Amino acid sequence: AQSVTQLDSQVPVFEEAPVELRCNYSSSVSVYLFWYVQYPNQGLQLLLKYLSGSTLVKGINGFEAEFNKSQTSFHLRKPSVHISDTAEYFCAVSDLERGATNKLIFGTGTLLAVQP
């Protein structure tokens, strides 16, 4: 079965430092990949998604992610974080081998804690 692994449950970082949140998925021929952000006690909001084309995807709030098929990874990066980036970040995958489905498999989330 398709699965998503977010290796870090928490990532503490100082303000203005760079950050990388890691995401790996189980191997499949074709996948669509997503990063969502969740602020405390709120719903999720799409940061970015990879469907096809360039493996470097730019999203909102200065975030970007790189799709690496050989490593089956889709790590999220930001060169300089702000206090307001403190939130939980979820990686998700849509397995295209199961047909045209919107069913997403979510990782367990990474809490990004930005400290002043």
Place this chain on the structure above:
Amino acid sequence: DGGITQSPKYLFRKEGQNVTLSCEQNLNHDAMYWYRQDPGQGLRLIYYSQIVNDFQKGDIAEGYSVSREKKESFPLTVTSAQKNPTAFYLCASTELWGAGETQYFGPGTRLLVL
């Protein structure tokens, strides 16, 4: 503004009681979804609906029921058969049913057991 509304924000359930969580969208989206979120477990799909008057079970449908009588509404009932209902429940929608569509989420309902 277009979006998804969920009510109530907090809901308390007594033992043996059925409760219904509301989800309404004014985005004119075809597909709607219900997820359950527990600490450290990410989101798990309960039910989804590709189109009005149609819905399918997700990965953890036991103890839950839904209906989709109107395009804009997708209520979730947590029945007494759900033995561990305490969780944060999220409703989402997509414009179409198809891979790659962005899911738009509501603000969630937190269900607590008395």
